[in-house]
Amino acid sequence: MKFNQKSNEKQLLLKAVNKFTVDATSTKNEQFSYKINKNEIEFLLCPNDKKFDLCLFTWKISALFFTYKEKNLTIDLNTFLKYCPPKYAKNICNIILNKAVLFNEKILSFKTNATNYESNIIFSPTYKPLVDEAYTLACGTKFAKYLQVAPSNVVNIIEFVHLTNQKLQKINKNLKIKILGKNKMAKKGLNLILAVNKGSNEEAKLLLVEYKNNPKSNENVGLVGKGVVFDAGGYCLKPSPYLIGMNQDMTGAAAVVGTIFSLAKNNKKVNVVCAIPLVKNLINQNSYIVHDIYQAYNKKNVEILNTDAEGRLILADAIAYLSKNYKLSKLVSISTLTGLSARYFGDINTPYWSTTEMDANKIKLSFIDAGEYCANIPLLPAHTTMVKQSSNFADCANISKISHSDSSFAAAFLKEFSYCPNFTHIDIAGTIEYKKYPINPFCLVLYNFVVKNFEENVH
Numbered sequence: 001m002k003f004n005q006k007s008n009e010k011q012l013l014l015k016a017v018n019k020f021t022v023d024a025t026s027t028k029n030e031q032f033s034y035k036i037n038k039n040e041i042e043f044l045l046c047p048n049d050k051k052f053d054l055c056l057f058t059w060k061i062s063a064l065f066f067t068y069k070e071k072n073l074t075i076d077l078n079t080f081l082k083y084c085p086p087k088y089a090k091n092i093c094n095i096i097l098n099k100a101v102l103f104n105e106k107i108l109s110f111k112t113n114a115t116n117y118e119s120n121i122i123f124s125p126t127y128k129p130l131v132d133e134a135y136t137l138a139c140g141t142k143f144a145k146y147l148q149v150a151p152s153n154v155v156n157i158i159e160f161v162h163l164t165n166q167k168l169q170k171i172n173k174n175l176k177i178k179i180l181g182k183n184k185m186a187k188k189g190l191n192l193i194l195a196v197n198k199g200s201n202e203e204a205k206l207l208l209v210e211y212k213n214n215p216k217s218n219e220n221v222g223l224v225g226k227g228v229v230f231d232a233g234g235y236c237l238k239p240s241p242y243l244i245g246m247n248q249d250m251t252g253a254a255a256v257v258g259t260i261f262s263l264a265k266n267n268k269k270v271n272v273v274c275a276i277p278l279v280k281n282l283i284n285q286n287s288y289i290v291h292d293i294y295q296a297y298n299k300k301n302v303e304i305l306n307t308d309a310e311g312r313l314i315l316a317d318a319i320a321y322l323s324k325n326y327k328l329s330k331l332v333s334i335s336t337l338t339g340l341s342a343r344y345f346g347d348i349n350t351p352y353w354s355t356t357e358m359d360a361n362k363i364k365l366s367f368i369d370a371g372e373y374c375a376n377i378p379l380l381p382a383h384t385t386m387v388k389q390s391s392n393f394a395d396c397a398n399i400s401k402i403s404h405s406d407s408s409f410a411a412a413f414l415k416e417f418s419y420c421p422n423f424t425h426i427d428i429a430g431t432i433e434y435k436k437y438p439i440n441p442f443c444l445v446l447y448n449f450v451v452k453n454f455e456e457n458v459h
């Protein structure tokens with residue numbers, strides 16, 4: 001991404017200077033519309049504060065960027081910021097830079113004749129502080145997207161740890177990284193993480209990242225991200241079509257890494273601690289199998305009824321470990337967890353479950369500020385009962401044999417492992433792709449959530 005600090009008073013809100021044409025129509029009645037001329041795009045917008053909808057704005061931006069994905073685009077930030085309500089200036093900056101990175105920059109290519117694409121951002125010096133923060137965030141998102149899309153023979157468990165370690169080194173003196181390997185995890189009783197990884201050719205890791213930069217605050221936000229670098233489903237093997245995309249089953253982990261990078265690099269006055277369990281769910285003669293029973297970190301015994309429901313197992317141990325050993329005020333887990341959530345909610349709305357209304361509202365605002373749609377799903381006592389009754393022999397099983405609400409079952413299952421009462425689970429299984437194109441906009445959502453908790457609690 002390149003930057004040009006100059007004032008541009010043109011009313012063209014977005015100008016793409018590529019030599020290609022796209023069919024699109026301009027609808028005057030819509031809040032936003034765009035029309036495409038031969039060599040340029042006009043992005044029209046009604047500057048009406050009351051009607052301004054950040055999510056709709058983002059949706060339109062995504063559609064436009066998708067049309068011109070992986071091209072050299074010149075984006076005139078000034079015109080967006082000039083015509084949008086001023087209170088949204090920061091969000092607009094964050095959203096545009098993040099989307100530019102997600103759609104217009106080539107993140108990874110093994111094509112022998114690959115071209116490098118770059119977005120060119122034009123902005124006036126007035127907006128420099130906003131652009132600086134947004135740029136760091138976009139770098140975090142870019143890193144997260146690289147981890148997400150890289151195949152698992154390129155970014156395996158070792159490489160994920162190596163790249164993350166490298167990326168987070170020396171960016172902030174208040175950032176600490178700890179890595180637990182197989183032996184340390186076995187000693188601590190993180191048996192669910194180890195069980196899932198038994199069929200793997202690599203050692204499982206638990207990556208712990210702590211960033212304490214607000215000693216005056218009692219707030220300490222925990223983030224847990226699912227890091228299955230490849231999910232074949234284990235002995236409950238996925239049919240071939242469902243194996244496609246399973247190198248992205250660590251997008252939650254990538255989002256958490258990108259978020260902590262952005263927070264620390266921007267020197268935000270927050271306290272946050274992350275746990276990232278990293279495994280591969282494969283098959284060999286040691287693999288865990290159906291009806292095996294393992295003791296989790298919180299001492300509960302879990303019966304395995306489906307080896308493809310592995311995400312909730314590694315998250316359960318990470319959630320229990322983080323909330324037991326670090327005094328957390330809030331805990332959020334993020335994961336590509338259930339195929340059902342992708343089928344039910346589709347690729348627009350991200351579902352989430354919160355134990356408190358206050359957290360549910362904060363999460364919703366964090367999504368809206370990132371321009372992302374979300375759906376707050378209730379976590380009912382009936383779901384918890386379902387978890388407790390799911391196994392005939394152990395404290396619980398990892399799926400329910402009698403219920404079809406697997407997404408809510410998984411949320412209730414995870415809640416049982418949190419020592420922190422303020423718990424939220426976000427299921428991104430359906431929303432890591434836009435029209436089948438991989439995207440990872442969740443660093444911005446998590447970043448907003450962490451910052452929100454400290455903005456309201458400055459002492």
Ligand SMILES: [Zn+2]
Nearest residue numbers: 231308309310
């Ligand atoms: Zn799975």
